Amino acid sequence: MxxxxxxxxxxxxxxxxxxxxxxxxxxxxxxxxxxxxxxxxxxxxxxxxxxxxxxxxxxxxxxxxxxxxxxxxxxxxxxxxxxxxxxxxxxxxxxxxxxxxxxxxxxxxxxxxxxxxxxxxxxxxxxxxxxxxxxxxxxxxxxxxxxxxxxxxxxxxxxxxxxxxxxxxxxxxxxxxxxxxxxxxxxxxxxxxxxxxxxxxxxxxxxxxxxxxxxxxxxxxxxxxxxxxxxxxxxxxxxxxxxxHLNKWSELRRKHADTYTRMLKEKVGDIIVTPVESKDCYHVFHQYTIRAPKRDELQAFLKENGIATMIYYPLPLHLQPVFKDLGYKEGDLPEAEKAAKEALSLPMFPELKEEQQEYVVSKIAEFYKK
Known part of the structure; x- marks a missing residue:
C-alpha cells in the first residue's frame, strides 16, 4: 500500500x-x-x-x-x-x-x-x-x-x-x-x-x-x-x-488523530509519544506528530514500505547557519533540540482512509518489534 x-x-x-x-x-x-x-x-x-x-x-x-x-x-x-x-x-x-x-x-x-x-x-x-x-x-x-x-x-x-x-x-x-x-x-x-x-x-x-x-x-x-x-x-x-468546507475538514482531521492515537496505544504502546490536546484547546491537527525513538531509522523503514512521513523540523532556528551571528550554541535550548531529533509527522489529510492508518500503524509496530 x-x-x-x-x-x-x-x-x-x-x-x-x-x-x-x-x-x-x-x-x-x-x-x-x-x-x-x-x-x-x-x-x-x-x-x-x-x-x-x-x-x-x-x-x-x-x-x-x-x-x-x-x-x-x-x-x-x-x-x-x-x-x-x-x-x-x-x-x-x-x-x-x-x-x-x-x-x-x-x-x-x-x-x-x-x-x-x-x-x-x-x-x-x-x-x-x-x-x-x-x-x-x-x-x-x-x-x-x-x-x-x-x-x-x-x-x-x-x-x-x-x-x-x-x-x-x-x-x-x-x-x-x-x-x-x-x-x-x-x-x-x-x-x-x-x-x-x-x-x-x-x-x-x-x-x-x-x-x-x-x-x-x-x-x-x-x-x-x-x-x-x-x-x-x-x-x-x-x-x-x-x-x-474548512470546519468539516478540521473535524475529519481530529477524527483521524483520535484513530491514530487509539491504534498506536493498542499496537505500539508507550514506545512512542502521541500528540496531546491541551485542556481548553481545540486542536485542528495540521500535522499529527509523534515522538519516536530511532526516528530516522523508523522514517527510512516506513519509506521502504510506501509510507510518506515528514520531519518538522530537523534543525531548530537557533542552530541554523544563517543565524550563527546571534551566538547560540548546541545545548542552549534543550527541549527544541530534543524535539528536532524525535519528532515525526505521519500522513494527515481529511480524505485519509482508516485502512491507510491501519497500515501505517502496523508498520510502526513491525519496526519496533524488530
Missing amino acids: KVPMLDLSEQYQQLKSEILAVLDEVMSSSRFILGDQVKKLESDIASYSNVKHGIGCGNGSDAIHIALQAAGVGPGDEVITTAFTFFATGGSIVRTGAKPVFVDIDPVTFNIDPKKIEAAITEKTKAIVPVHLYGQMADMDAIVEIAQKHQLAIIEDAAQAIGAKYKGKSVGELGTAATYSFFPTKNLGAYGDGGMIVTNDDELAEKCRVIRVHGSKPKYYHHILGYNSRLDEMQAAILNVKFP
Missing part, C-alpha cells in the same frame, strides 16, 4: 466544477488584483477569526513581516519567538531589521514555553511571536499576561492553525494580530501562495493595507517603505470555494 503524506487530488475532484466555474468568473471579470474575491475572503476569514479586519497578502511569510512592521517593529528591536518552527518565523523578524530572540518549547505541546519568555525580555524587546504549531494554539493567557505587563505586541503565527481555539477564543482574538498561510498543504490551502493578517486593531489593519501596496496611500504617494505583497484574485477565488 502507498500512503502519501498529503493527497489533494480527491479534494480537487470533489470541488472541481465549483473551482473551474469561479476561475472562469475571475477571468471574465478581468479584475485580477484586489478584486471582489479577495474582499470576500478577507471579510469571511476575519469573521471566522472573530475579529474586524482581514488583510490578504502574498504569502504567510509576508503576513508575519507586514504585521510586525505595522506593529512598529524595526531596526534595533528584539522579538521573542520559538526556535522550533519553520524558518519564516525567524526570517520575517530579521527582514524587519529586528533581532530574533529564541526561547525553548513546552515538550508536551511543542509550542513556545511561556515560562521561558520573561527572562528573555530586555529594554529592546518590542514583540512576541508565538507559533501555534501543528494546529494547536500556544498558552495564550500566560503570553498575554507577559505582553501586557511589558507593553509588547503579540503577533500570532497561525500558519498551521486556522480554526484552532484556545478557551473558546479564536486565533487573532487574543493577540495584536495573527497571520495565516494559504500554502497548498495548509488546512485551508490555495493552489499557489497566499497569506492573510487578521486583527481587531483598526490602525494596525490600515498600516498593513498600505504596506502591502508599496506603502502607497493614495496611489503613487509613498510615506512609508512597503512591499508588493497582495493576495492573488484567482487564489482568493479558490479559497472562497474551499472555505465553507
Whole structure:
C-alpha cells in the first residue's frame, strides 16, 4: 500500500466544477488584483477569526513581516519567538531589521514555553511571536499576561492553525494580530501562495493595507517603505470555494488523530509519544506528530514500505547557519533540540482512509518489534 503524506487530488475532484466555474468568473471579470474575491475572503476569514479586519497578502511569510512592521517593529528591536518552527518565523523578524530572540518549547505541546519568555525580555524587546504549531494554539493567557505587563505586541503565527481555539477564543482574538498561510498543504490551502493578517486593531489593519501596496496611500504617494505583497484574485477565488468546507475538514482531521492515537496505544504502546490536546484547546491537527525513538531509522523503514512521513523540523532556528551571528550554541535550548531529533509527522489529510492508518500503524509496530 502507498500512503502519501498529503493527497489533494480527491479534494480537487470533489470541488472541481465549483473551482473551474469561479476561475472562469475571475477571468471574465478581468479584475485580477484586489478584486471582489479577495474582499470576500478577507471579510469571511476575519469573521471566522472573530475579529474586524482581514488583510490578504502574498504569502504567510509576508503576513508575519507586514504585521510586525505595522506593529512598529524595526531596526534595533528584539522579538521573542520559538526556535522550533519553520524558518519564516525567524526570517520575517530579521527582514524587519529586528533581532530574533529564541526561547525553548513546552515538550508536551511543542509550542513556545511561556515560562521561558520573561527572562528573555530586555529594554529592546518590542514583540512576541508565538507559533501555534501543528494546529494547536500556544498558552495564550500566560503570553498575554507577559505582553501586557511589558507593553509588547503579540503577533500570532497561525500558519498551521486556522480554526484552532484556545478557551473558546479564536486565533487573532487574543493577540495584536495573527497571520495565516494559504500554502497548498495548509488546512485551508490555495493552489499557489497566499497569506492573510487578521486583527481587531483598526490602525494596525490600515498600516498593513498600505504596506502591502508599496506603502502607497493614495496611489503613487509613498510615506512609508512597503512591499508588493497582495493576495492573488484567482487564489482568493479558490479559497472562497474551499472555505465553507474548512470546519468539516478540521473535524475529519481530529477524527483521524483520535484513530491514530487509539491504534498506536493498542499496537505500539508507550514506545512512542502521541500528540496531546491541551485542556481548553481545540486542536485542528495540521500535522499529527509523534515522538519516536530511532526516528530516522523508523522514517527510512516506513519509506521502504510506501509510507510518506515528514520531519518538522530537523534543525531548530537557533542552530541554523544563517543565524550563527546571534551566538547560540548546541545545548542552549534543550527541549527544541530534543524535539528536532524525535519528532515525526505521519500522513494527515481529511480524505485519509482508516485502512491507510491501519497500515501505517502496523508498520510502526513491525519496526519496533524488530
